[in-house]
Amino acid sequence: MNRTYIILLLTVFISTFSYAQHAYFADGYHGGIYGHYPVKWKTQFIVDQLSMHPDWRIGLEIEPETWDTVQIRTPEAYRQFKKMAAGEQVEFTNPTYAQPYCFNISGESIIRQFQYGIKKINTHFPDVRFVTYSVEEPCFTSCLPQILKLFGFKYAVLKCPNTCWGGYTSAYGGELVNWIGTDGTSILTVPRYACEKLEEGSTWQTTAWCNSESYLVACREAGIKHPVGMCYQDAGWKNGPWLGSGKNTKNRSHYIRWKDYIEKISVGKTDDDWYFSQEDMRVNLMWGSQVLQKIAQEVRTSENKIVMAEKISAIAHLDNGYRNNQADMDEAWRTLMLAQHHDSWIVPYNRLNGKVAWAEEIKRWTDNTNNIVDKLIKESMQSFYDQNIAVSGTNKQDEYIRFFNTLGTKRKEIANVLLPGEYASMDFKIYDWKGKEIDFQVEKEGEKNRLFFEVKVPPFGYSTYCIRKKESGKKNVPENRITSENKKSTGQEYVVENDLYKIVFDLSKGGTIKSLIAKKEKNKDFAVQTGEYALGELRGFFYEEGQFRSSAEHPAKMTVLRDNIYEKKVKIEGEIASHPFTQIVTLAKGTQRIDFDLTIDWKKNVGIGEYKEKHWRDNRRAYCDDRFKLSVLFPANLHSPHIYKNAPFDVCESKLENTFFASWDQIKHNIILHWVDLVEETGDYALALLSDHTTSYSHGEGYPLGLTAQYSGVGLWGPDYRITGQLKMKYAIIPHRGKWDEASIATASDSWNEPLLYSCHSSGKVDSKSFIDLHNTGYQISSAQFQDGRIILRLFNAEGDDKKHKIIFHIPLSGVEEVDLNGGCIRKKKIKMRAGVSEMDISMPRFGIKTFMLSFD
Structure with a gap:
């Protein structure tokens, strides 16, 4: 053996040994009473393992409600763990009430998940503080830095090495990064390192999940001085220290809490600012499957209703002193939050605690939320008339x-x-x-x-x-x-026209839109006149037939349901691959939004997707490429268009050339939360698309914007995601000029999700009142709720700038405090009073949120 070779071997050995001496690992448990948590033995097991291994450290991501059950069923184990909960071996890293993914729900829902979860944990463990956010699944979204900071978190971790079924974050940076949120807030973060690759051939792991030698060597080569791996074990697993213990700990790794790692071991600070985009969320669920579609619709409906119930209760309180039942509102939020649990979205067919499937439980939970908030809305509206029964001048007629x-x-x-x-x-x-x-x-x-x-x-x-x-x-x-008698048409074309639009439907091609002229936008026709695809076309690959099928293949008939100066409504009846569909299109006077209500009456289950998947363990998946799913297509007459899309407390400009991918290791962010906007390169004209549920969209060169409507076939972990009934979905389009913020698309989406409420009564007072006016600010009211004698108002800068703006309150305020998300005072605000009207100046960056506590006499 020559001398050079020996020196090389010694160098590799010394460097590996030296490196292993400085490896760290974040162990812990994930789950809970709704996920996995064997109550009979788990808490005592954790206590015993922590006692047996004093060098062991764990991060906990346990559903907060779990401790209610543990306290009752295993009181001695609960008592012992309570002594350890705030000790040096334990860190609570995700206090959210039901461990939501975050990227698929509203920003307000994310805040409530933290608020209710923190409150529940602190009722059991009052000394626990929340310093580092870390999760087992990809429960991240771009607005988290400001939300975490407003809850008092100091640090975050963007790894989820052992549970990437639903996706993962982009690989970026080294030991630490400054994660810059949508509003500019920075939080010190351990990223998924640029050198932290996806496991070869795996569908669910990165290389950091077990501190393998190859991972640690890669970290050293990348200049990471204190490499750290991670595995939050399922709480149902009967494992103690994941890498072994004592001298047998794998690669001599040291167990750490994330807080201690960042403060005492890591480099501690960095100049590496990562402006994290929502497209750095590489996440992929069973978009288009009927079960997930219904879950997403049920959650969206409850999200909309519950914030409206709080707001109208606040309006009623300001008007007539009405007070809702806070216990009812808490219960409504509780069941909505449970429906947002990540397991409900990724394993909807799994049995919850061995009983009913997640999908069935979500329907029960959201129904409970809806029943409560419907009652509260009704009570709030009734309170106005209770005050006005004896109003002078009321005419009984x-x-x-x-x-x-x-x-x-x-x-x-x-x-x-x-x-x-x-x-x-x-x-x-x-x-x-x-x-x-x-x-x-x-x-x-x-x-x-x-x-x-x-x-x-x-x-x-x-x-x-x-x-x-x-x-x-x-x-x-x-x-x-x-x-108006219902008029039917089976001719070649039918024209629907109001004050804003002239739409020509081509009935010979399934009722697709041949022309969409926006009268107030210089008579711009937003529909393409030539090409492979048609506006409003349903198209997908029916793999049992081995071909794409389209609604444009067959003629449709049209029925005029309503034709007056205020509303035009038509019904299109056609078929897709022999399955009948109905589409109702509505235009309202003065309203830019065009509403669509789609129903497909499937005769039977059929396969729709790229191919019939058999080997579901492979990286390549039949359900990834949305071009093969049944989609509603929107080929628009726009020059070199690109995409903007909203996310929780964010709007992201897409940098993707296309949304197409076929395997788990190539995931691209293709999610529509509330809306996407297709805008010309010049910014002149655009077409916004609104969806009634979180799902996916498709777009790329040579392929139009498409809204995913149906997938049917084998999916994640092998279940057959079948068609079991009608497809029912609503969407809307808004042809407009300028970028999304110039056209107030976020506000238009808010109006669609929070429609005007009304009530009729035989007694009352003809009046009009405004209590909070955000005129010309670009802000939105994320929430307004009456609590402990005050109104908690949260504003979101959806479309505005960072300049100072005036908020007008048509109520005599006695004081305003800006507060953090724990309710702690940040600063007292100056208010100006004149003739019973209060004014307050505020400023915040685009996509910023601020919460105010309003006091009044």
Whole structure:
């Protein structure tokens, strides 16, 4: 053996030995009473293992409700663990109530997950503090830095080495990075190192999951002085220290808590600022599968309703002193948060505690949320009339309709109200709160009548309209009462036109849109006239037939459901691969948004996707490439368009050339949360797409924007994600000029998700009030809730700049505090008072959030 070779061997040995001496590992447990947590033995097992191995350290990501059960069923183990909970061996790293993914739910939901989770954990372990955010699954999103900092976290970890089924973050940087959030907030973070590769041939691991020698060598070569691996074990596993213990610990790794690693072991600081984009979330779920689609729709519906219930309760309190039942609201949030559990999205067919499937439990949970908030909304609206029963001047012959606006900006929309029965056969007039007579139309709908008129509602407030019956004996039919028979058309084309749009439907090609002219946008036609794809076309690969099928293959028939000056509504009936579908398209006067309601009546389960998957353990997956799933396509007449897409408290400009990928190790971020906006390279014209649920979209050169509608086939871990019933989904498009912020697409999305609420009553007062006005700020009211005698108001800068803006409160405030997300005072705000109106100046960066505690006499 020559001398050079010996020196080389010694160098490798010494460097490996030296490196292993300085390796670190974050061990811990993940799960809970809804995930995995064997209550009978687990807590005592943790206590015993910590006692047996004093050098062992663990991070805990245990569902907070778990401790309620542990306290009752194993009280002695609970008592022993309580002594250890705030000790040097344990760190609680994810206090969220139900361990949500975060990227797939609203920003407000993320905040509540932390608030309720922290409160629950601290009721059991009051000395526990939350310093480092670390999770087992990819439970990250781009807005987390500011949320974490506002909860008092100092550090974060972006690794999830042993559980990447749902995805992973981009590999970036070395030992530490400054994770820069959407609003510019920085949090010191341990990233998934640039050298931390995905395990070859694995569908769920990175190389950091067990501190292998190859991983540690790669870290050394990358200049990482204190390499750290990680594995949060499933709480159902009966393992103690993951890498062994004592002298037998793998590669002489040292167990650490993340807090101690960052503060005492790592380099401690860095100049490496990582401006983390939402596209650095490389996540992939079973988008388009019917079970996940329903879960996403159920969660979205409850998310919308619960924030509206809180807001309208706050409006009612400011108006008449109404107080909702906080215990009811807490329970509504509790079941919504459980429905947002990551397991419900990734393993919907798994049995929850061996009983019903996650998907069934989510339906029960969201139904419970909806029932509670529907009751609270009804009570809130009723409180206005309870106060007005004895109002002077109330005419018993009148009917009062009050419209409530939960947004911070004024709204002008078309009211669509089903009239009380006695109004179906009599004449009347409508007056606004100023006594001005309002134009309207009435359409016959069965035994009742539907009323249409334009309403104006001020920011975060209400407007009341009066329906006044004419004198008795006068039964002539008014000119504005119309009866429109449903008109059917089976010709080649049909034109639907209102004040904003002229749409030509090609019935010979399945009712696709041949022309979409936006009258107020210089008569721009947003539909392409030539090409392989058509606007509104349903298209997907039916792999049992071995071919793409399209709704444009067969003619459709059209029925006119409504045709008055306020609303145009048509029904298109066609088929896709012999399966009938119905699409209802609605245009409202003065409304940029065009609404679509799609139903497909599947005759049976059929396979839709790239191919029939058999070997589900391979990296290549049939459910990855959305071009093969059934999609609604939007080929738009736009020059070199690219994508903007919203995320929780964020809007991301896509840097992807396309969204296409076929395997787990090539995941690209292709998620539509609430909306995506397809905008020309010049920024002149754009087409926004809104979805009623979180799902995926497709787009790339030579392929139009597509909204994923259906996948059917083998999926994650091998279950057959079958079609089990109708496909039902709603979406909307907004043709516009300028970028998304210039066109107020975020506000338009808010209006779609939080529609005007209304109630009818035979007594009342014709008035209009605004309580909070965010006019011209670009801000949104993320939440407003009455709590402990004060209003907690959270604002989000969705579309505004970072300049100082004036917020107007039409209430006499006695004080305002800006608070963190734990409720701690950051600063007291100056307020100006004049004639019962309060004003406050605030500024925050784009995508920033601020919370205020409002006090009033």
